Amino acid sequence: MQYKKEEQSKWFWLNKFLPNVSTVFKDKILISIKSRDELKLFVVKEGLYNVLKKVKKSPVYVGFPLLTLKNNEPHFSLILAEKYAKANRKRVVVNAFGEEKFLYKRNLMKKHIVSFSKDIKKGDLVVVVNKRNEALGFGKALFSSNEGLPEGRVVNHIIDRGFFIHH
Amino acid sequence: MFSDFIKSRYKDIFGSKAKLILKEFSKEPKKCIRINTLKINPKECLRRLKLKGFFFSRVPWSRYSYFIEKEPKAVSATVEHLMGYFFIQDASSLLPVIELAPKRTDVVLDMTAAPGGKTTHVAQIMKNEGTIVALEINKNRMDSLLSNLERMGVENTIVLRASALKVKQLGLKFDKILLDAPCTADGTMGKNQRLRISLTNEDYLKYSRKQKELITAANAVLKDKGVLIYSTCSLAPEENEEVVEYAVNTLGMKIKELKTKRYLTPGMTRFFNEKHSSFLKKCGRVLPYQYHTQGFFLAKLIK
CATH class of the missing domain: 3.10.450 (Nuclear Transport Factor 2; Chain: A,)
Structure with missing residues (x-):
């Protein structure tokens, strides 16, 4: 190295x-x-x-x-997710149920989402945060902010903080 | 169940206390969390965990560490743990870093860093300033170290895959060194049941030799008047007092009083029917039954 x-x-x-x-x-x-x-x-x-x-x-x-x-x-990295979450961009906020699912490597559904930033386009990398603005990890958006949330799956899981333990 | 060797050895070393120690080893030590003040205020962390049904009592020698008295679900599975708000470790293993008392300008060496309990604690006290050089030779243990550094938000560390015995080759000198030496770990028999029957006299002698080599290597890279904390999770005098006596008598290091001594049992000056140096009283030992922790030993040495 x-x-x-x-x-x-x-x-x-x-x-x-x-x-x-x-x-x-x-x-x-x-x-x-x-x-x-x-x-x-x-x-x-x-x-x-x-x-x-x-x-x-x-x-x-x-x-x-x-x-x-x-x-x-x-x-x-997840440490970058934490720092970037403060920037308030490309961010999806999840409820407690969504938080639990995401930390167990599950994709996010419409019912898990509390709010999202206005600059998200379909296919974007997004930081998933809980209601306390704590970064839980990264996901891939399956929606665009200007079109709103579709029914069903809205964010695909990429990596979450459970990685530290599973790893 | 303990081997006859362990029973007789403990009786030889600890006399009337041996029964208490072995009784304590029949159960798991109390779980403890160290709250990561790099990321969260201890009160806020406790508030969040209490809402989930956890109960705590404070560790006497640390204002940000707590014994878990009630654990309704695995504390390692909480969001707070994943967020790096605390580190789960034995309360006795907080002591070396408290004694090291690193400053924000220090260059600190952690000679055997994985899984990172002490490295992340040093970073916490240094408020992520200064420099920590963390050594780990084992690849599997390295993964757990890196994962914990990132989880705990540590930003002031250089991690090297290197043997602590070859630390001189790095070309650095250090203000402070933490040598939590590889050991028989006989102080962890409460958790590691296998050790109760597997340890032999050769194990103690083998580790004692290695520990003397390690402390020699540490002394070579310590700055003049620099601080070295030597610790093990063993209760054996061969791995502890004997190594400290070697550091003082052979390497010319000086031993200092421990500021946490009121919580500790003083080092032994007589063991295996032999009298040893009186300065060994300045070492400290945590006997498992004192605080329901693992057994632990530490000493503070100055170059």
Whole structure:
């Protein structure tokens, strides 16, 4: 494994998956760690980076993870979901029933949804949050905000915080 | 059920206390949660869990850690756990990090980091500032460490897959070091029933040798006047007092009083019919029956 300091601008393309996600890592140091079949991207504070530069070994993890890139497809981290949930964009709010289902890897139905942000388009990556605005994970929207929620399934499950335990 | 070896060994070491210890080992220790102040206020976390029917009592040596007195469902299955609002750990294992007392500017080494209970606790006290270098050699244990760092929102850690014995090769010096050494874990016989019959004298001797190698490696990368906390979840003097005595007499380290000593049983100065250094009284041991925890040992050393 080898690590590398990354140019921030090289990663602005991530904004097409989550609008303005680059604000999470703006003015911070980005470190990539490459292994055989994937690349992991981390956000690192300056002080931590200064210590890292002195270490005579590549890390497996540093700062906090932003994403894993596999076959050029980004898989955003749950810590990013938490930070991004505060941005109030591409967000679906679920009730207690929806929260329980989602944390057990289930897709979300119309009856689970309390509200959603106005900028969602069908196929978008969305952050699923509970009524306390706590990020539960990521899903894929099966609806567009301007058309409203259809009957039945509205968000496909991608990853949830139960991952920490199941993993 | 304990092997004759364990029964006789405990009687030799602990005398009249042996019965109490082994009786306590016949049941599981009390479950404890450490609330993650990086993410939530302890009062708010407790309020949410109490609404779900949980009851708690405070751990005497930590203002953000609680014994679970009533657990209506598995606390690990709650949303609060998944959100990283708390870490489930034995209350005794909070002590090394409390004694380490890391500052927000320190560079701290955690020599054997997985599954991350102590690393995430250090990050919590450092308020995610400064630097923690966490070492783990085992790949399976590494996964649990990384998962816990992310769950608990830790952002000040560099994780390296490296042997603690080869820490000198990293080229760093540290202000503070946590050496929670691999051990026989005989203080966890309450939970790990297999140990009650499987431990042999060779196990104690093997770990004691390894622990001396590890403390030597730690001493080599500790800054002058730096702090090293040595701990194990073993009650054995070979893995504890003997290692500390080696650090002081052979490596030239100094032993310091523990600020949590009022909760602890002082280290032993006589064991296996041999007299040992009087400074060992400054070490501390948690005997399982004192707080219904696992058995634990710790010492604070200065270079």
